[in-house]
Amino acid sequence: MSSAVVVSSENLDEKQQSVSTPVVHAAEKKVNLLGMSRAELEKFFEDLGEKKFRAGQVMKWIHQYFVTDFAEMSNISGKLREKLEKICEIKAPDVVHRNYSKDGTRKWVFRVGDGEGSLVETVLIPAEDKTGARKTLCISSQVGCALDCSFCSTGKQGFQRDLTPAEIIGQLWMANYSYMEEVPVAERERTVTNVVMMGMGEPLLNYDAVLSSMQLMLDDFAYGMSKRRVTLSTSGVVPKIDQLAQDIDVALAISLHAPNDELRNELVPINKKYPLQQLIAACQRYLAKDGNESSRRHVTIEYVMLDGVNDKPEHAQQLLKLLKNLPSKINLIPFNPFPHAPYGRSSRNRIIAFQKTLSDAGFVCTIRQTRGDDIDAACGQLVGQVADRTRRAEQWKKKVAQQQEILRTQG
Ligand code: SAH
Ligand code: SF4
Numbered sequence: 094m095s096s097a098v099v100v101s102s103e104n105l106d107e108k109q110q111s112v113s114t115p116v117v118h119a120a121e122k123k124v125n126l127l128g129m130s131r132a133e134l135e136k137f138f139e140d141l142g143e144k145k146f147r148a149g150q151v152m153k154w155i156h157q158y159f160v161t162d163f164a165e166m167s168n169i170s171g172k173l174r175e176k177l178e179k180i181c182e183i184k185a186p187d188v189v190h191r192n193y194s195k196d197g198t199r200k201w202v203f204r205v206g207d208g209e210g211s212l213v214e215t216v217l218i219p220a221e222d223k224t225g226a227r228k229t230l231c232i233s234s235q236v237g238c239a240l241d242c243s244f245c246s247t248g249k250q251g252f253q254r255d256l257t258p259a260e261i262i263g264q265l266w267m268a269n270y271s272y273m274e275e276v277p278v279a280e281r282e283r284t285v286t287n288v289v290m291m292g293m294g295e296p297l298l299n300y301d302a303v304l305s306s307m308q309l310m311l312d313d314f315a316y317g318m319s320k321r322r323v324t325l326s327t328s329g330v331v332p333k334i335d336q337l338a339q340d341i342d343v344a345l346a347i348s349l350h351a352p353n354d355e356l357r358n359e360l361v362p363i364n365k366k367y368p369l370q371q372l373i374a375a376c377q378r379y380l381a382k383d384g385n386e387s388s389r390r391h392v393t394i395e396y397v398m399l400d401g402v403n404d405k406p407e408h409a410q411q412l413l414k415l416l417k418n419l420p421s422k423i424n425l426i427p428f429n430p431f432p433h434a435p436y437g438r439s440s441r442n443r444i445i446a447f448q449k450t451l452s453d454a455g456f457v458c459t460i461r462q463t464r465g466d467d468i469d470a471a472c473g474q475l476v477g478q479v480a481d482r483t484r485r486a487e488q489w490k491k492k493v494a495q496q497q498e499i500l501r502t503q504g
Contacts, residue, residue, distance in 0.1 A: 123182040127155060127266065128258030130305045131312055143173065149314045155183050156262075156315035158281050159270040165278060185263035186213075191271075201267060205260050210253060211236055213293050215264040217285065229287040232264045234303050235294025240328055242361050244350070244397055246431040247293045255299040261306040264292075265316065287322040289346070296325050297333035304340055311341070320344070326395065331367040334375040338382045345379055346393040346424075347372065351403050352411035360403070369415065376419055391420040397428050398439035398447070409450035416456070423451055423458040 129137065134148035150168055154160045161183040163174045186203040189212065193199045197219035205211050213233040220227045238245070239252035265285060272284040288310055290296040296303040303325070309315040310323050326346040327334065334345070349372075351357035357364040364372075380389045394416065398404050416423075425448060428438040439447075444460055451458040 123180060125184050125259045126151065126181050127183050127185060128260070128262050128302075128306065128309075130258075130308050131314060133305075141176070147173070151177075152312070152314040156266065156309065157283060158278050159266065159273050160278060184259065185267050185270075186260050188267065193271075199268065199271060201264070201271075203260070203264065203267075205236060205256060206254070208253065210250065213256065213260075213264075215268065215292060217268050227287055228285050229289060230265060230268050230285045231289050231292050232261060233292030233294055234261060234290055234296040234299045238294050239298065240295050240361075240363050242328060242348070242350075244360060244399060244428060244434070244436050246434070249433075255302060256294070258302045258305045258309075261302055262309050265306075265310065269316075283316055285316075286318075287324075288318065289324045289326060291324075291326045291346070295328055295330065297327045297330040297337070300333055300336065304337075307341055307343055311343075324393065326393075328361050328363050329367050329372045329375075330363065331371050331375045334379055338379045342389065344393065345376070345389070346395055347376060348395045348397075349412075350395070350397050352408050352415050356403060356408075360399075373415065373419055376421075380420060391422050394421045394423045395426055396423060397426045398444050399428050400437035400439045400443070402436060404439040404443050404447055406446070406450065409447050413451065413454050413456075421456070423456055424461055425458065426461045 124137070126134065126137075131148055131152060134152060135145040138147040138151075139145060147169070151166065154166045160166060163169070163177045163181075166174060169177075186205050188201050189204045190202040191200065197217075199217040201215045203213050203215065205213055213236055215233060216231045218229050218231065220229065233256065235255050236253035237250040238247045241248040265288060268285050269283050273281040276282075290303065290307075307323055307325070310318045311320055320342045321344055324344040324346050325337065326348060328348045337343075337345070348361065349357075350360050351364075354364060354368050357369060367375075376392045380392065382389060396403070396412070412423075425444055427444060428434075428436055430436070430438060448458045448460055
């Protein structure tokens with residue numbers, strides 16, 4: 094296990110192991126086929142002088158049967174398999190730690206570079222719903238995040254780099270593969286039913302890589318997921334919401350967290366660039382794009398409940414007004430504290446009262462279940478698990494320490 098990684102063992106006692114060898118072995122500098130969209134793979138095969146349909150065949154081997162060895166691809170000629178082995182590879186990011194809980198939750202820490210903090214985490218959360226067993230994977234899109242929301246530990250880590258399509262789709266590949274490792278290739282199935290782009294990073298600021306990864310999620314030759322079961326969560330990069338509406342049909346979640354500009358400027362600083370009115374208008378355009386045929390019947394509004402900050406009755410009233418003309422479902426997220434966090438979690442009673450105001454006005458409003466804080470903490474605030482040595486994090490810790498010192502001397 095990397096010394097940079099500290100994974101809580103609470104509630105994660107069943108199958109916890111450090112992984113010192115990469116799960117997928119391959120030589121360096123080969124072309125990695127894992128993150129290629131269908132169009133890219135078709136071009137790749139055409140450039141090799143092969144027929145386009147090879148792309149679909151290879152995609153199925155990779156994304157539906159979780160095969161990384163070309164020798165196992167039995168419907169591909171021996172000659173082509175040999176050629177592929179020489180020039181390409183199928184390689185997910187290296188797993189440095191994995192953690193399988195008794196309650197079904199699974200976590201992976203991936204190494205995506207040489208730097209000390211070059212780690213991202215992926216979490217799988219199982220649940221029962223009307224349609225049966227759901228397995229939702231929370232996927233990261235960047236190492237760190239540049240947007241610095243005041244309640245988010247990923248933001249406190251600063252931005253390091255964008256993930257590549259192979260690193261993004263590799264998280265889904267690995268989660269599915271983890272259920273099929275022991276299953277004969279011909280009997281393998283895709284297990285993950287839902288994806289939320291709610292791990293580390295702002296997905297709309299790594300647009301191209303996130304888009305091609307989501308195309309693979311929806312592609313019938315890859316994961317073939319329903320468009321309603323792939324959700325992109327954004328803090329509100331308005332121009333990219335419009336671009337997304339043109340490019341793909343997935344569900345949209347907005348990290349709103351405040352019902353007025355003054356408070357949102359403080360909690361979600363990108364609001365200074367794209368204030369609430371612009372954000373709500375972009376959501377309305379997103380829903381208007383394809384009418385009822387699409388996944389776009391509503392947006393999900395995420396609202397983190399911060400004690401005494403955004404959880405008062407007047408905030409609920411403002412939220413009602415703000416969302417009046419936007420078909421939306423609201424998800425209240427009890428705040429997950431992290432070291433040096435300047436906020437506390439709203440009390441259960443406060444959250445329920447807030448929910449009641451919204452439900453009474455006709456909104457579908459749910460409270461996100463906390464299934465053990467160590468698990469929830471990983472979705473959207475990963476810094477507790479991942480080393481945090483950036484300058485921004487250091488400056489921020491200093492500032493918090495100074496404030497605490499002032500409070501101590503005053504009190
Ligand atoms: N950058 C994107 C997606 C990643 S964050 C976005 O902001 O939407 C995923 C979700 O977790 C967001 O709604 C985010 O606001 C929320 N989140 C971040 N830190 C949190 C914390 N400490 N407690 C609860 N939710 C948090
Ligand atoms: Fe970035 Fe999202 Fe965290 Fe804000 S909440 S800092 S946008 S990861």
